[in-house]
Amino acid sequence: KAGVTQTPRYLIKTRGQQVTLSCSPISGHRSVSWYQQTPGQGLQFLFEYFSETQRNKGNFPGRFSGRQFSNSRSEMNVSTLELGDSALYLCASSPGRRGVSGRDNEQFFGPGTRLTVL
């Protein structure tokens, strides 16, 4: 099975611009989660999508948004970029079946998108 893919791998933007990051989950996985990784704050949960619906959301401003398509691919958008948005953005996929315990909640991560805001 192919792993989680993220595009692009690197991005450089300037303050005020907006950016869209893409994530393709493992085939058959319906849940996609996004995390932001910075040296200061570590790894923080942004949001999770399941079957095209946002199922959970972290504590980030409304400038951060996302969506999921019918093929489970997900995009994350950040508008009005700030210097502090510079980070590694990680996407993780899981089977995401509701209410199932066991290995179905394991998250498999992509290689990340490194965003630099100048």
Place this chain on the structure above:
Amino acid sequence: AQTVTQSQPEMSVQEAETVTLSCTYDTSENNYYLFWYKQPPSRQMILVIRQEAYKQQNATENRFSVNFQKAAKSFSLKISDSQLGDTAMYFCAFTSYSGAGSYQLTFGKGTKLSVIP
């Protein structure tokens, strides 16, 4: 809210030796899962091992094993026969059912492990 604490920012170990990374967490949940993830310089986050809170038996995956102490809320990772490829950041992570079928991960700050030849 759950918190995960890794008290060792950096550690080193000689090749072929054993090292233990510490992790403590705080939660009021009774059913949850704990993970150790490895992030090498390539930045790809890789799942190393998982533990279900309802299982008393400690999880083992080849050279990796955990010491799970539920009452103490402690979840340490032991790496035996350390190899150069084990050099990476190691993150302890917690998840529990957050409603609507969602499991979000809460991570510790990480421990940077260096394996010395």
